[in-house]
Amino acid sequence: MKYDHDDIIEKATTLFWQRGFQAAGMRDIQQALDMRPGSIYARFQSKEGLFKLVVEHYAQNSASRLKQVAEASSPLSALRVFFKNALTGPDEQRYMRQCLLIKSIAELDVIGDIAKKAILESMQTLKEGFKDIVEACVKNDELPVHTPTELAAEWLQNQFVGLRAFALLQDEPSAVLQMIDKVIIDLKTQWPSLSH
Amino acid sequence: MKYDHDDIIEKATTLFWQRGFQAAGMRDIQQALDMRPGSIYARFQSKEGLFKLVVEHYAQNSASRLKQVAEASSPLSALRVFFKNALTGPDEQRYMRQCLLIKSIAELDVIGDIAKKAILESMQTLKEGFKDIVEACVKNDELPVHTPTELAAEWLQNQFVGLRAFALLQDEPSAVLQMIDKVIIDLKTQWPSLSH
């Protein structure tokens, strides 16, 4: 076992995050991991197999960050900081502003079924993470008690998606911060009923 | 001139929208357009050249829809209908829920510079379209006069992006409609100031 497993996954994550599933060729992967094709295939069976592990690692990492937010003394302000960190990093980490999962959804039917499943399940996992945050905010009296947590969680996830696309193209950090403020405002205001 | 230009672009749009830039191979394109490679290259120079025209056609079409919304007797309710139509189409047109431009942004650095420029300019065009809608709403007393139109336009575009990703994965139309209602509510409420 010449190569460290976690180290491999992390390097692969960076590559897939930057280039996407299709555009990251096996030869790019071989170079990024400093491994020969045989070694890669012996461990991960296929490019898709490696990608699946990357997605799961990414989701796990994201989920633990969300958990930290939920467990903060002030979940709402921790949420604001979380958004800020994710969306206004330095320029050389600009690729990180895009959510790996959302980027993958754009090429969902080019990715095989195994990784596809991992992506959709990861989306679900993150939604749960957002839900925990909303509930923590309610418990901490930072959000009204009548806040519909399930709906607010999905909404929050959507906001995150929209903001990531925005931040990716936006050069002015203050514009991003303003959008984050709007999210926090809207999170506190009223919610629609089901009626249609 | 055996083939009709608009007809070509429309068929190509469908293909790129469904599959994305990379995944749509030249042989897929040849089949979809019922054209041989030579004919395609004689007209469009390259796959990227064709894609550029597709993007511009898409943006132009979207912009005219947004203009219709802005010119409606009630821009705000027209906006709601616009969102609903874009996000809750029948299942065989599910691919249309994803915004072609956003999908393209996910593979931006795999696309050449010419089409890349077209994509970014199109994003700008659509932002202008959203701005016109917000201003029309204000003029029609459907939104408060102090609404910051520039900010609200960017915000509205973000909402559209987030909702499209949501609608793509969501099977329940009522959940999407609920999110749309939330957008309309938030559009009317307060906006953050610049302070930071």
Add this chain to the structure above:
DNA sequence: GGTTTACTTGAACGATCGCTCAAGCAATAA
């Protein structure tokens, strides 16, 4: 020491990629 086991290596396979170009075709001009 010998055998097994787990991992690594890299040349090379068949398939597919975007794209080229000599040749063919039909309509118009001379």
Add this chain to the structure above:
DNA sequence: TTATTGCTTGAGCGATCGTTCAAGTAAACC
């Protein structure tokens, strides 16, 4: 009729794709 022009054709180019596999290496167990 012949020449020219604009569009179309499709075999096939070189490059790259994901993947395979026989051979090599080194540590572990008997």
